[in-house]
Amino acid sequence: MAQVLEFKLPDLGEGLTEAEIVRWLVQVGDVVAIDQPVVEVETAKAMVEVPCPYGGVVTARFGEEGEELPVGAPLLTVAVGEPASSGGAASGTGSPSGGEGSTGGAGSSSGGDGSAEGSGNVLVGYGTGAPPARRRRVRPTALTSGAPAAGPAHDSAGATTAPARRRSAVPAASVAAAPTSGGAHGEGPVPVISPLVRRLARENGLDLRALRGSGPDGLILRADVEQALRAAQTGTAVASPAAPAAQPAARPAPQPAAAAARPSSAPAGGVRVPLKGVRGAVADKLSRSRSEIPDATCWVDADATELMRARAAMNAAGGPKISLLALLARICTAALARFPELNSYVDTDAREVVQLDQVHLGFAAQTDRGLVVPVVRDAHARDAESLTAEFARLTEAAREGRLTPAELTGGTFTLNNYGVFGVDGSTPIINHPEAAMLGVGRIVPKPWVHEGELAVRQVVQLSLTFDHRVCDGGTAGGFLRYVADCVEQPAVLLRTL
Structure with missing residues (x-):
């Protein structure tokens, strides 16, 4: 006889507790292999393909596209071993015969013997044990007056588990x-x-x-x-x-x-856009930044003519092309080495400022799904070529919705190139819990006094928003002035290469 195993939405890591079903990759009756992706879900961090740790025939799916499920909720059931009966594959929403008694996590079978094993290697934070009890769904204990509903299943330890998403037998x-x-x-x-x-x-x-x-x-x-x-x-x-x-x-x-x-004069109607998924996570983080961080902003105009010439000379010499963002990132890491106060965060519970040794550089990327901030790990140890390649890889993954939660978290400083939108300046909101963000406007020809003469030069506006708890204006101004000096005279960077 075939065993019917229930695969539940695994813990996707990074403290995520729910995910929205974006697209089913399998149908009821399909044969799946071990670790084959079966559903694409969107969390508050990223879009993720969830692989199933079992191989067999899909007998049921739980949840429709666009529906949010908590971690630990059933995703599908798979008949492992002999082919599942046609009656079990007939339903795409309810539990198959013999599958309602599943009480364990991804590694439990309907028979309760737990003899079948999955790959045990699905996602970060995924385990084959049962999900925590606090994540279990709560079902009504009775639906009719005078007649009790069908009782829940019991596992070998006597714990009661209500079968999730089961069709009601009560009219x-x-x-x-x-x-x-x-x-x-x-x-x-x-x-x-x-x-x-x-x-x-x-x-x-x-x-x-x-x-x-x-x-x-x-x-x-x-x-x-x-x-x-x-x-x-x-x-x-x-x-x-x-x-x-x-x-x-x-x-x-x-x-x-x-x-x-709500004021009585507020207009009625309109289009309501739910704040969920990536956009909801961004909204929560920006609101938290504004409410917790006493930020301040300073800015300066810089002559970027020599930086643009240096980049053109690098790219004319052959080899991989160097992006402007990579050069700005290299300048940022050099400036953070001189002003480490800005590569830190505030531990509010301990009332301490924690200065970090490594620079994990985040950069703002606009996508169809909203603003995301991928993170370049160990940016301080990378050269311009390596930074260019990593920026390109993460940007492509962001646009395709393939960024993992690990690639969207752990940043220590953020670089925001809003000049790509055709604007000169901005007052960035700090990416909580970081201590600062550097904003870069568009580079445009402007009249500029150069070597005592009025000339047309390539000018850019740089803005730095910083957490006033980690440093004062002198440190922030020194950081921004050093960045501007490197933009105006790229040879200054030679001291740190």
Whole structure:
């Protein structure tokens, strides 16, 4: 007999707790090999292809494209060994026969003997054990009055595990007739699709017990919460979109704090764009930077004519082309060696400034999915050719959505070339928890006094935003002046080569 193994969304590392399904790479009934990618998901850090540690026939998939799943939620089931029966492959959403009793993590089988083994080598932070209990979904304990629902499965240790995303065996009429005392969900825990939905309700002062979820087994979806918030703003009652017409509406949700604070003259309608995935992570990080870091900005105009000539001479000599961003990065690492205070972060708990030995240089890259900041590791130990190659590799990966969480974290200083957008200056927001960011505007011909004569020179504006807790204006000004001197006289860099 074939074993039916359940593969759950693994821990993707970097503290990520959920991911959105972007695209399924396999269908129910497909044969998959060990470590074959089966689904593409988007986290707050990057787009990731998730490989399955088992080889066999896909018997069920859980979740639709665009749906967010928490870590530890089932992704699919695979029949390993003998081919799965046709009845098991007929359903693309429910658990196959014999698969509902799966209680372990990616390494557990429906039979509970755990004899089948996967590759155990899937993603950073992935393990074959069961996910932490706090990540398990909570299901209602009863759906009807006077008749208990089917009991959850029990593992060998006696722990109870509710099968996730199982189709309800209770008719819709029975659900509608469920007792509503103490709220739509009684006194037990309220089932929601993900922690993000629970946070959305909490931040808007919405009582989840007032809602009747439209998902399986009454699961509250994000759409249910958003509908409740819209209804609260207009003063209308909240009802589930999936409930029958005869079903009484749930009691109105309390007025959200955000709606109460909204001015009466605010325009109605408009397009709402959810802040999730990469864009949501960027929004959270920028908001945290503004609220925690007392930043200040200084700027200076510099004559970049000689730097542009030096780059042209390098590229005319043959070999790989050197990018302007690589030369600016090399200048930054030389400046950080002289002013290490800016290659640091503040440990707020210990009330200490931590100066770092290595420079992991982040650079802002605009993509279709939003702004991301890939990180060049050990930038201080790289020459211009190596920096050029690494910038090109990371930029291409960013545009294709292939950056890993490790390539988007751990930066110690950021370089932001906003000149590519055709602007001269900006006041960058520090990439938390770093201490500084250097902004570079466009390089354009301008009138400039050169050697006592008025001439047309290639001029660039440089701006430095820094954390005033790690240094004062003298240190920040010294750093920026050294960068400007290297831009105006690239020979200054020879001292550090």
